[in-house]
Amino acid sequence: MGDDNNTEAAKKSGISSSNFTRWKKGARADPDFVVKVARAYDVNVLEALVEAEFITEEEAALTTVAPTLDLSQVDAQELIDELQHRVDIIKQLLSLEEGGDRKLAAIIEHRSNVVNFQSARPATHDGTVTDWDNSIPHAAKNGTDENEERIKRNEDPID
Structure with missing residues (x-):
């Protein structure tokens, strides 16, 4: 920031003085804050984001991006x-x-x-309610009987 005081630095960065002061006192800056300050002082934005621990050095060094199809x-x-x-x-x-x-x-x-x-897939269900088919294995049927368990715990059975 050179010789700029907090007020001048905040103004130059386009950040409110109170946010800038909080940051100087140790509050964590958000990425937008870091980018604004870096740009205002001609600092590499990626290096600033690494320094602020928003990205790693490896991420900052990436030179390729996922290709897009034209x-x-x-x-x-x-x-x-x-x-x-x-x-x-x-x-x-x-x-x-x-x-x-x-x-x-x-x-x-x-x-x-x-x-x-x-x-x-086309919708094939016409909304008709069918009876329970006991010939099909169901997880609920093969588990413990909840009413028996509730009675053992001296709780009211399920209606």
Whole structure:
């Protein structure tokens, strides 16, 4: 900050004097604060963020970023092939028989990040309430009897 006092430094950084004073007395600065001060005093922003412990030296040294896809640079046939691939997967999702969720999960994991399969399957439930099917194993049926446990603890049974 050179010869600047707190008021001058705060003004130069675009930070309120009270926030600047709190920081000087030991309050932790937020990243926005650090960046404003670094820019005001022509200090490398990444070095300032490292010094303030918001990022590591390794993160500051990164020189590459995740690539983004520029669709204008993709060949038309590649786009058509990808769209057809996704349409094929959606057709497979829609054609699965009941209980095909394991197959579906394998297809999605193996072939694409297309869509949430729940949104791709048509709704088949018409809202009709059906009777409990005792032939199907249910976790609740195979567990301990809650009413028996409550009675053992001298609690009221569940209605």
